Amino acid sequence: MAENERVIAQREIDETLSKCNIFMRLNGLSFIDAPPKTTQDKIKVYFAFVVSSSLLFWMLVGEFAFTVSLLSGSVSVEEIIKSYVHIAGYDSMSFGKFILIWYNTSAFRKLVNELSDIWPVTTSDSASAEIKRNSLHALRIMQIFYMFWNVFGVWMYNLTPIALYLYQLARGEHSELGYIWHVYYPFDRTKPAVHAFAFLFEMFGGLSSVNSMLSADILFITMASHISMLLRLLQVKIRAIGTSGQDVHVEKYKQSQYCYGTIVDAVKIHQRLISYGNDLENAFTIVNLLNVLLSSVNICCVVFSIFLEPVMEMGNKLFIGAALTQMGVVCWYADDIYRASAGVADAVYESGWYRCDPRCRRALLVLLQRSQKPLYFTAFKFRPITMITYSSILTTSYSYFTLLYTAYRRN
Template sequence: MDDKKIEARREIDESFKLCLFSMKFIGLSFTKPASNEAYLVQKMIVLISVCSICYHVFSEVMNIIFTFANSPKVEEVVPLFHVLGYGALSIFKMSVMWYQKDVFNRLIEELSSIWPMPPMNEESQRIKEKSLSALRVRHLGYYYVNLYGVWFYNITPIFVFLHERFQGMETKFGFVWTSWYPFDKHQPFAHFMVYLFEIYAGVTCVWIMVASDLLFSGLASHIGLLLRILQRQLESLGTTRKTEDEQYNDIKSSIKLHQRLISYCMSIEEAFSFVNLINISMSSVNICCVVFVIVLLEPMMSVSNKLFLMSQLLQTGVLCWYADDIINANARIAVGAYNSRWYEMSPRCRRALRFLILRAQKPIAFTAMKFTNISLVTYSSILMRSYSYFTLLYTMYRDG
């Protein structure tokens, strides 16, 4: 591997730093463990993580069933669904991260071979620095919102207990989640162990969500970066004195890079398509349920639930934002080619540019298992559906 590719891989790994950091806590990595002991530790963490979130989701399902059987009221059942939805989505994302880890490693390695490295013109360097800086800020914001959100949930039972005790009320120490267990969880030792388990399960879900979402957004952001640099290169065609063969070779190189980026996007689409479908399908229900809880129920959990809502809106918004960015960046490739000095080029060069423009007019889009293209329009639809579901639940709650 040459020095330029090594430096490119270092820059890419730096942009995925929070993603790789989060993956360690669920036992995943894109690099081979250094020793057999490290391999066994990694497998053990994966096993514990999977078992914890699977039981967490199972316990939420059982709790919903028993709650609905005993008291089928909207205000009793609805607060349980957003936690179940978040946990179920974590299982799907964990499955994708595990089964596709070799694919993701290949994609990152392939990205290093087309990563923009010096010497670069000033405009391309500015685009690169701006994109990497924006990605870093977004990743930090997303990481801390999720992390603070889950820890607010974890410590809320402590604050509720102290608040009620300070008010002179008769109170019992609660739990992080309202889950079902096949034993009496209120016994002192069982209570302590369940509380620790629920903390671990919740944090594990967040590590999975953060790792998956930061991986997707990082890959999509880098493709958008390369498409924007390609657009600027196309716009500069014909601005410098070159022979016909040199101009033709420049256009041919641009076409090859564009085709490679299209293939790269399709690989990302294939890896994330199923989990994107689950994400899009569940987001409206999750957002609706947590808004219902914030507006009408559980005032003591308001801060935690508001952070949960922010996390859910960001999680879905990140997916739709970067998917929309890819669509727009690819469409601007055709604009960039048209804005070049094609009218001063030879017929052969113009035919090649025409081919590029026609291909760029065909959208590159991430989909939910081919059912729908994901974009900011999708995000708007999710929010509108969430509001519709909320008004329905509110009507049922008021009439009940």
């Protein structure tokens, strides 16, 4: 790839990751921006990182401590679930993703830079151009949709205590500003100054949690979308091999050399995409395990909380929308890679392999055999993640909710 095309490719890739980078910057992380050079810039980045990581850590500790304090007392199951167990699960995933991004920043930077080597700056045919255009357009819509649910949902939680406080004041009732989350504090939080500190701590802690969730998830769906797009572009290239309209005016030997060279290029691209997919899988496999394990519990608990906590009903409804969207987009793009990689084998069969010479057929056979082992993401190597996984999570969540609701009604 020429240097000017590489620069254009890198700019296009960075543009697709710009929304992800916004939330990373708020947490003091980035693998797109150049490393800070001046002392002032280094201090800003370090300060943002320390503040975000501290807020996430202590929020998580406080939420689990509060849940433990309830378990140690004689409280009902509904009281424990109403104490925002699903929020603790959400923050657990957020903290895990924050650590993931921080630990793999250099690896992600390298992955993005290498992707520019095979990025389709220009496309040779209308089918490839349409695949690229549709893929990037769908990705932008999904990013905006996912951002909306998470950002709007956390602000609904943050503003609900304030809105309730102002509503009670307007009606002339006695009103006290409550708290956003259920967090255990080792001090008296009822004093005015301490109360203000606790409220701000919970507000910014929630924002840091959402920033971490969005950073990791938008990165995942963006890179997965790019790999899927490149696999589909590879399918178009493979289908054109040996077609009758391909260099019909050159002699047979040159046609064979051209065909073999095209196959070799396709094999190299396929190997690089498999490598990119495996690197992404290794980076996200532990987080995907957390997603699979906690999503069912989170969805079950928040649906149950809607029946128990009418004041927070709207915030909880937005939370369940974010939870369903979060796991849904992960499973959707993981399934998309699975289907796109499996489609490479179909593309080989649909090509003009029967017009090729034996050497080209043997090369295509190697490509066919490798592509019959599709690329997929896993939950820590235990199970592949596809839309079937999403269906299983929803079914499990409904089973948990039915069990809880039946026990609650009997009491």
